[in-house]
Amino acid sequence: MTDTPTPARKSRTRAVHAGTRRSQYGEVSEAIFLTQGFVYDTAEAAEARFVEIGPDEYIYARYGNPTVAMFEDRIAALEGAEAAFATASGMAAVNGALVSMLRAGDHVVSARALFGSCLYILEEILGRYGVEVTFVDGTDLTQWRDAIRPDTRAVFFESISNPTLEVIDIAAVSRLAHAVGALVIVDNVFATPVFQDTLGLGADVVIYSATKHIDGQGRCLGGVILGSKTFIRKTVEPYMKHTGGAMSPFNAWVMLKSLETVELRCRAQAASAQAIAEALEARAGLSRVIYPGLPSHPQHALARAQMEQGGTVIALEIEGGQAAAFRFLNALEIIIISNNLGDAKSIITHPATTTHQRLSDAQKQMLGITPGLVRLSVGLEDPDDLIADLSAALQAARQA
Numbered sequence: 001m002t003d004t005p006t007p008a009r010k011s012r013t014r015a016v017h018a019g020t021r022r023s024q025y026g027e028v029s030e031a032i033f034l035t036q037g038f039v040y041d042t043a044e045a046a047e048a049r050f051v052e053i054g055p056d057e058y059i060y061a062r063y064g065n066p067t068v069a070m071f072e073d074r075i076a077a078l079e080g081a082e083a084a085f086a087t088a089s090g091m092a093a094v095n096g097a098l099v100s101m102l103r104a105g106d107h108v109v110s111a112r113a114l115f116g117s118c119l120y121i122l123e124e125i126l127g128r129y130g131v132e133v134t135f136v137d138g139t140d141l142t143q144w145r146d147a148i149r150p151d152t153r154a155v156f157f158e159s160i161s162n163p164t165l166e167v168i169d170i171a172a173v174s175r176l177a178h179a180v181g182a183l184v185i186v187d188n189v190f191a192t193p194v195f196q197d198t199l200g201l202g203a204d205v206v207i208y209s210a211t212k213h214i215d216g217q218g219r220c221l222g223g224v225i226l227g228s229k230t231f232i233r234k235t236v237e238p239y240m241k242h243t244g245g246a247m248s249p250f251n252a253w254v255m256l257k258s259l260e261t262v263e264l265r266c267r268a269q270a271a272s273a274q275a276i277a278e279a280l281e282a283r284a285g286l287s288r289v290i291y292p293g294l295p296s297h298p299q300h301a302l303a304r305a306q307m308e309q310g311g312t313v314i315a316l317e318i319e320g321g322q323a324a325a326f327r328f329l330n331a332l333e334i335i336i337i338s339n340n341l342g343d344a345k346s347i348i349t350h351p352a353t354t355t356h357q358r359l360s361d362a363q364k365q366m367l368g369i370t371p372g373l374v375r376l377s378v379g380l381e382d383p384d385d386l387i388a389d390l391s392a393a394l395q396a397a398r399q400a
């Protein structure tokens with residue numbers, strides 16, 4: 001029995017009900033079908049299912065599973081996508097979306113401000129298989145216009161980008177890409193399913209690391225690729241089901257239940273992030289506060305036009321370089337030092353020495369990943385406590 005509300009229902013209703021498949025027991029909380037395989041009544045039934053798989057029929061958990069299908073349907077309903085394929089991690093989703101559609105000789109244009117592992121796929125892996133990639137400053141439409149060619153098959157970017165929070169004009173880049181028939185693939189982790197209608201703005205494919213805001217409590221790895229039924233079923237699914245990047249049913253259950261609260265959590269975290277960014281902006285000891293919700297952000301107007309809130313992450317540049325940034329991190333008492341984001345717990349990261357350590361000094365400089373830059377993922381704690389913690393650590397950072 002499936003229980004999929006009509007698309008007219010509002011997002012918070014879809015987040016709680018969409019995709020539910022109730023078993024014969026009528027359970028309220030969705031079941032975990034922790035099973036790899038599925039039993040056929042007869043040999044003929046097994047044969048028939050391998051010839052053509054019907055709706056809500058399953059063969060093997062690498063291809064699909066009822067709990068995973070509930071997660072896929074619910075996130076698709078939230079995103080307004082025709083279809084979704086859930087993956088083992090965010091990187092399995094990025095790799096799956098790109099490699100399933102590209103062939104030797106294809107051309108891709110990508111923003112250069114990318115999560116380190118995304119950069120590895122675009123810079124290292126695609127080239128090995130004969131795909132040419134041109135990198136551009138994602139905030140500069142002239143560079144996109146110059147780089148997109150008649151043989152460009154896809155454009156790829158993160159908006160907002162990690163960790164310097166650049167905002168990319170999704171509608172404008174999509175128009176340029178669509179003029180040559182290229183697919184627009186957006187890694188939407190920082191904008192979350194909540195703040196931005198990425199497909200509505202013109203993107204064709206949206207990718208999430210569900211590890212971040214969708215889980216939101218730091219438990220499981222997961223990812224998802226969303227797009228048209230044709231792209232997901234004909235391009236992504238054959239690649240994913242034969243190469244093994246499927247999401248586990250247990251992780252799908254965690255992600256499914258977390259979708260019920262993702263909007264409430266993200267909105268509260270973004271409201272705190274806005275308050276913290278405003279409170280810190282003029283503070284001594286900080287040379288920059290980067291947050292799309294601040295009027296001082298270079299793409300603030302664009303952020304306001306395409307996003308409902310500024311997101312849950314703030315980048316801060318501590319005066320005094322790496323030594324001062326480390327003193328700042330070490331003095332924090334509530335905010336923990338780690339490298340995840342989107343968690344209920346506020347997390348601080350020093351990108352230059354951790355998540356983006358692999359980049360050359362020239363690349364770091366080009367992307368604004370300075371020795372003093374720290375990335376703050378704002379959690380669900382009381383924002384007053386977070387501002388007090390950050391203020392005390394800023395004092396400590398200044399006492400060399």
Ligand SMILES: *Cc1c(COP(=O)(O)O)cnc(C)c1O
Pocket residue numbers: 089090091092094115117118158162187189190209210211212221222223
């Ligand atoms: C974390 C992250 C990923 C990778 O997700 P995993 O679930 O860790 O594999 C990809 N893109 C962005 C923007 C991320 O923040």
